[in-house]
Amino acid sequence: MKRSILLGVLLGAGTLSMAAQQGPAGPKVVDILKLKDNLYVLTSSTPGNAATFSGGNVAVFITDGGVTLVDDKLAGWGQAVLDKVKSVTNKPITTIVNTHTHGDHTGNNGFFGASVEIVAQENTKTNMQKMDAFKGEGAKFLPGKTYKDKMSLGGGKDRIDLYYFGRGHTGGDTFVVFPALRILHTGDMFAWKDGPLCDRGNGGSCVDFPRTLQNAIAAVKNVDTVIPGHSPMQTPKDLQEYQRFTADMLSHATDAMKAGRSVDDAFASFKIDKYPGYKNERVKAAMQAVYDELKK
Numbered sequence: 003m004k005r006s007i008l009l010g011v012l013l014g015a016g017t018l019s020m021a022a023q024q025g026p027a028g029p030k031v032v033d034i035l036k037l038k039d040n041l042y043v044l045t046s047s048t049p050g051n052a053a054t055f056s057g058g059n060v061a062v063f064i065t066d067g068g069v070t071l072v073d074d075k076l077a078g079w080g081q082a083v084l085d086k087v088k089s090v091t092n093k094p095i096t097t098i099v100n101t102h103t104h105g106d107h108t109g110n111n112g113f114f115g116a117s118v119e120i121v122a123q124e125n126t127k128t129n130m131q132k133m134d135a136f137k138g139e140g141a142k143f144l145p146g147k148t149y150k151d152k153m154s155l156g157g158g159k160d161r162i163d164l165y166y167f168g169r170g171h172t173g174g175d176t177f178v179v180f181p182a183l184r185i186l187h188t189g190d191m192f193a194w195k196d197g198p199l200c201d202r203g204n205g206g207s208c209v210d211f212p213r214t215l216q217n218a219i220a221a222v223k224n225v226d227t228v229i230p231g232h233s234p235m236q237t238p239k240d241l242q243e244y245q246r247f248t249a250d251m252l253s254h255a256t257d258a259m260k261a262g263r264s265v266d267d268a269f270a271s272f273k274i275d276k277y278p279g280y281k282n283e284r285v286k287a288a289m290q291a292v293y294d295e296l297k298k
């Protein structure tokens with residue numbers, strides 16, 4: 003009890019500025035989608051509408067020993083997450099996997115408390131240490147368990163496999179596989195059907211992005227459903243298409259740069275209609291990231 007009051011004070015500043023960004027405060031409600039009897043997804047993850055955008059898709063995996071969350075949304079949405087978890091199980095949340103450092107995936111580590119085991123790839127822990135939310139008193143909500151290339155949690159039907167396949171959205175993105183359920187959570191390595199966001203300040207790379215996705219596709223077999231970072235459920239075919247899209251975009255930008263053409267020019271001549279259902283709202287920024295990276 004005491005801790006949660008203290009936490010409220012600690013997170014107060016961040017929560018206030020978040021509320022200011024999000025406009026008038028309404029009831030925070032996240033949607034829930036059932037994929038399996040023991041796996042749900044907390045959605046409301048599409049950026050754009052500040053009133054309904056709660057952060058990335060959260061996987062809720064109900065095991066014999068308790069509930070594991072993959073990501074935990076934006077600060078201020080912890081109660082809404084907890085309410086939805088309680089609507090499907092009375093087991094306690096025991097583990098949180100942070101797929102990467104960003105606040106829309108790590109925002110409620112503090113809300114769920116230091117008794118929950120928090121797990122992330124080691125570079126993500128390093129990135130999180132630079133965030134205000136995890137400085138000082140907040141440091142106890144950093145991942146207590148990290149890994150480098152691969153790690154499994156639990157066993158049997160409750161096993162979760164965590165993989166790091168290289169740089170992309172950040173320099174520490176985890177792919178989370180639920181082998182018994184044939185489900186993969188990609189975090190923001192497949193956020194949406196649009197240009198990838200490559201956070202170079204946190205080790206991300208739009209140049210390495212397609213190769214990292216290829217590594218994931220080659221290593222992770224036996225999956226039927228893909229939970230993306232910020233859009234509706236996808237299939238492995240969609241992930242393969244996204245890999246081709248990122249590779250295509252990279253080679254297009256690289257060729258244009260070598261030919262001395264501008265980013266605007268590279269963007270204008272990139273044919274998005276080869277990819278049905280894709281948007282090009284973030285393609286130019288991704289191409290700019292390629293230019294910036296190759297220029298060095």
Ligand SMILES: [Zn+2]
Pocket residue numbers: 102104107171190
């Ligand atoms: Zn992100």
